[in-house]
Amino acid sequence: MWFFSDEERELREVCKSFSEKELAPYAAKHDQNESFNISAFKKMGELGLLGITADPKYGGSGLGATASTIVMEEFGKACASTTLSYLAHAMLAVNNIQVNASEQQKEKYLPKLISGEHIGCMGMSEPEFGSDALGIQTRAKKVGNEYVINGTKMWITNAEYADVAYVYTRTGEGKRDLSTFIIEKGMPGFHFGTAIHKMGMRGSPTGELIFDNARVPISSLVGKEGDSTYHMMKNLEIERITISGISLGIAQACLEQSVRYANERKQFGKTIGNFQLIQKMLAEMATEVEMMRHFIYSVAKNYDLGNKGPTVAAQVKLALPKMATKIALDAIQLHGGYGYSREFPLERYLRDNKLNEIGAGTNEVMIMIIAKNILKEASR
Numbered sequence: 190m191w192f193f194s195d196e197e198r199e200l201r202e203v204c205k206s207f208s209e210k211e212l213a214p215y216a217a218k219h220d221q222n223e224s225f226n227i228s229a230f231k232k233m234g235e236l237g238l239l240g241i242t243a244d245p246k247y248g249g250s251g252l253g254a255t256a257s258t259i260v261m262e263e264f265g266k267a268c269a270s271t272t273l274s275y276l277a278h279a280m281l282a283v284n285n286i287q288v289n290a291s292e293q294q295k296e297k298y299l300p301k302l303i304s305g306e307h308i309g310c311m312g313m314s315e316p317e318f319g320s321d322a323l324g325i326q327t328r329a330k331k332v333g334n335e336y337v338i339n340g341t342k343m344w345i346t347n348a349e350y351a352d353v354a355y356v357y358t359r360t361g362e363g364k365r366d367l368s369t370f371i372i373e374k375g376m377p378g379f380h381f382g383t384a385i386h387k388m389g390m391r392g393s394p395t396g397e398l399i400f401d402n403a404r405v406p407i408s409s410l411v412g413k414e415g416d417s418t419y420h421m422m423k424n425l426e427i428e429r430i431t432i433s434g435i436s437l438g439i440a441q442a443c444l445e446q447s448v449r450y451a452n453e454r455k456q457f458g459k460t461i462g463n464f465q466l467i468q469k470m471l472a473e474m475a476t477e478v479e480m481m482r483h484f485i486y487s488v489a490k491n492y493d494l495g496n497k498g499p500t501v502a503a504q505v506k507l508a509l510p511k512m513a514t515k516i517a518l519d520a521i522q523l524h525g526g527y528g529y530s531r532e533f534p535l536e537r538y539l540r541d542n543k544l545n546e547i548g549a550g551t552n553e554v555m556i557m558i559i560a561k562n563i564l565k566e567a568s569r
């Protein structure tokens with residue numbers, strides 16, 4: 190894109206060669222075994238990617254949504270699972286701590302999260318509260334010089350690997366009485382539940398955070414009690430833009446694989462790329478990938494320039510994962526029986542991408558946000 194800085198272009202090259210070496214060769218194996226490519230994850234720390242948006246004084250790279258989306262695209266093209274775990278760490282744990290935590294908390298947690306010594310996660314969703322995030326019921330109560338937390342967080346990316354969890358709780362009876370705590374592995378009464386087995390993103394661990402009269406020091410509270418609704422909504426914007434970057438990477442991978450195959454596979458004595466119905470699929474796929482790229486990077490760049498907003502983040506999140514699902518289905522169709530087999534990565538791309546229509550807010554929730562905001566805007 191014409192507006193990428195030299196630094197962003199360089200970052201893409203670094204991510205591309207890292208993906209080719211550390212992610213792509215192992216993606217199928219981790220999908221098959223439901224295992225986590227932890228060695229690649231740790232190496233991302235050496236490249237300065239684990240704290241991509243964090244302040245350089247804690248070891249971060251001080252970059253923004255555009256740079257983060259570049260990482261998601263390049264990594265997502267090779268292994269969406271490891272990229273989802275990267276997103277949970279860098280965008281949900283590290284970025285939240287960078288933006289909302291105190292100086293003392295940043296000094297305590299960020300350097301190890303950024304170097305890769307520690308892995309982070311973020312706990313918002315619960316067994317009974319997903320889309321209705323403000324309804325969460327995990328409760329934190331101040332008792333003497335501690336908080337006592339009870340409840341369960343569900344679907345948490347990186348859960349069982351996490352050393353640090355950024356966790357939303359309820360501290361009052363009002364809908365918006367939400368407060369955040371930084372929880373450390375090993376705090377009394379806090380443990381991980383069982384791993385969740387999934388259709389896609391199988392190389393990204395997903396699990397529960399269980400709080401059974403967990404006792405955490407007052408110093409774990411982020412900001413003031415009741416501060417967290419705004420924090421939660423703000424971080425969802427960058428989360429929704431960057432997770433859509435994974436869909437762009439998947440769509441690009443589908444396109445490249447399909448073009449290659451159309452030039453190789455012969456039927457009726459010709460390569461299938463000669464058939465106009467196949468050409469139509471390729472032409473539409475290429476056009477859709479281009480639309481996705483222009484949309485997401487223009488929104489990410491605007492975000493970095495300070496032109497933020499929940500509507501456009503929701504629009505990216507609604508459009509890109511849906512388009513990538515269509516592109517993955519078209520790519521499977523173009524490959525015929527081979528597309529449906531595990532010999533090619535296309536069925537994995539489809540399974541992995543489906544998550545992006547659910548996580549960070551479902552398609553239906555994105556529609557609700559967009560519609561509510563445009564109707565409100567029009568009635569002003």
Ligand SMILES: Cc1cc2nc3c(=O)[nH]c(=O)nc-3n(C[C@H](O)[C@H](O)[C@H](O)COP(=O)(O)OP(=O)(O)OC[C@H]3O[C@@H](n4cnc5c(N)ncnc54)[C@H](O)[C@@H]3O)c2cc1C
Pocket residue numbers: 277310311312313314316317318319320321343344345346347387390395544547548549550551552553554557
């Ligand atoms: C692999 C994976 C990783 C995840 N990682 C994390 C993580 O790291 N941290 C975290 O906190 N969460 C995480 N999540 C949770 C994710 O954000 C939720 O699954 C998502 O927000 C949807 O919530 P839910 O699953 O409870 O579905 P529900 O909210 O129960 O939705 C069920 C259906 O009802 C629809 N629906 C709900 N409300 C409405 C409405 N008002 N109007 C119309 N339709 C509606 C939904 O769109 C959906 O189709 C993860 C989920 C998965 C699957």
